[in-house]
Amino acid sequence: MNKIIKRRPKHLALHKIQFPLPSYVSILHRVSGAVLFLSLPLLLLLFDQSLRSIETYTNLTEYMAHPLVKLPLLGLMWAFLHHFCAGLRYLAIDLHLLPTLALARSSSKWVLAVSLALTVLLGVRLW
């Protein structure tokens, strides 16, 4: 007896499946949080050096003037700002301030836009 090979359609068109925008905001919230946690020793070290004395402060500012140092710090700033904005959105959701799907989607657009814009603005200001 021959076994019938069943060719069932799978209906999983991966190239057509897309994350909705809130999913990106959500996973970026997690990623940025993890990045910020891992950078804690570095950030505490910077804080320590900035307050210790005028010499360590001056050394730090000279060190941070280097583009190869500034760029990762700008990345960290984005991580903070995204985590901040996405966190505010979650607080708003907890307070039932964004009750519809349309509001959930538009607010996630705002989170991405505002955190990027603030990164650029603060980046220009500090560069």
Added chain:
Amino acid sequence: MVNRIVTGAHFGLRDWLVQRVTAVVMAIYAVVIVGYLLMQSSFGYDTWAELFSGNVMRTFSMLFLLSLFYHAWIGVRDIVMDYVKPASIRLLIHVLVILALVLYTIWSVQILWGL
């Protein structure tokens, strides 16, 4: 029989609430500090050191950092519970994270009070 894992969340609602309360504390502190710094016409070591010289500012900075470390603990624990399944590795990561955060707390006190 209750099958509770030793590396579970234990108190879901309390941690959920702590995560939000610490977030609000940090948000207020961050907005105030950034606003203050942006309002300064000139900036240097003097302005920076002066800002953290008062005991009130040191206290609220410590409150910010404690909120940060507690917030980070809950966040990291959630991530670990999602992706790391074996209880032994989970426990190891949890212990390392807690130790790191306690050390950061001691370090924060030393930084803020210039020890």
